[in-house]
Amino acid sequence: MSIIINNSAEEITNQEVLSTHNYNDWNCDYLSDYIIQTHHQYVKNAILQIKPLASEVIELHGTKHSELAIIQSLFKQISNEMILHMKKEELVLFPYFKKLNQAKSDQTSVDRPGFGSVKIPTKVMETEHETAGIMMQRLSKLSNNFTPPDDASNTFRVLYEKLKEFEADLHLHVYLENDILHPKAIALEEVLLAS
Template sequence: MTFPFTANSLVKDIVNELPKTSDVFKKNRIDFCCGGNIPLSLAVDQNGLNMDSLLAELKLVFDKYENAEKDVEVWTDSDSNTIIDHVISNYHRVSEEELSMLSPYVTKVSRVHGDNHPELLKVYELFYEFKKELQEHMAKEEAVVFPLIKQLGDGKVENREEAINLIIELEKEHDHAGEILRKIRAVTSDYTLPLDACGTYRLVYARLEALEGLTFMHVHLENNILFPRYLSK
């Protein structure tokens, strides 16, 4: 797909089409929420920016999105080390970045709109629970379990049962993370926006739903492709 944004694209339309571009606008002090109904060219002029540089930043986000996993079944025939490296680069690092970047938006929306939309207070609580658990989970995978899996493949693990138990523990953590995401989806009524939702409100729902998809693909690679290689032996 060709890069779709130009100097004439409205800021709000860019964010609506690709929510992650909000990080670019925030960094460049461009109001994509209340002031987003202007073309990119005007936003550039108002903020003394360089159009080519801004478009290049937006294209980086677009290219990253376009190159995201489309069909993970291709990994069925890949060796475990390749899958692990792929998970770390394309899921762990991406999830860490998104959890960090999304946090202030979730906090802001719950603080500003929580009185009128109490479900946002629950979203705030669930999001930060999910963030803490996923960060701890990914750290454990990288520090302990993934190295063990690589050793299992090389036949260098002395206590195979302990390694298997750790993999089973990871699967349980996946289940709990998925349950938190299901609760967020339930409390937001499948990310249904109220009539008075502002741009940041819409952004939070869009990125939470994208984070859900990213996490489910992450879990699919591990639960359905990587882990069964060792649990079935």
């Protein structure tokens, strides 16, 4: 188990290093690829690790710590919604961002998309981010901000460590999309549709 704890610490350190990137200088194409390879991949891997860990911890501590069942159920809900959400980004939205970027490089125009303007799907994505954030906040509160109780086993501690890391990654992931990628794509589309 100590190996997993060490990995978590390393990932957090990596994330701190990554947050020093100057994301604002990156174009929509590069940012989209970066988010998929870094954050979407992280979410998919973390779900695979956290789900069995939660089942194991409930088996050991579920009777004494009733909050664990709610935490597990909330995490399942967050996971299911995140998987669907990321699929929409990977299959529809990010390819459109890349198309906008390509049109800018080629100095060509783009046809108005079926969804009218990129402002509409980005708004939908931002509402979904908010929903995931609210669920994650509830989870954090239930776990006393991911503080394991005194009687927690090593597995229990690892579960809270992983959930804490999941929340931190979600914050950065949402920040990159809401505050950098979406505004860049909206600005780019406005110029391209006008030309």
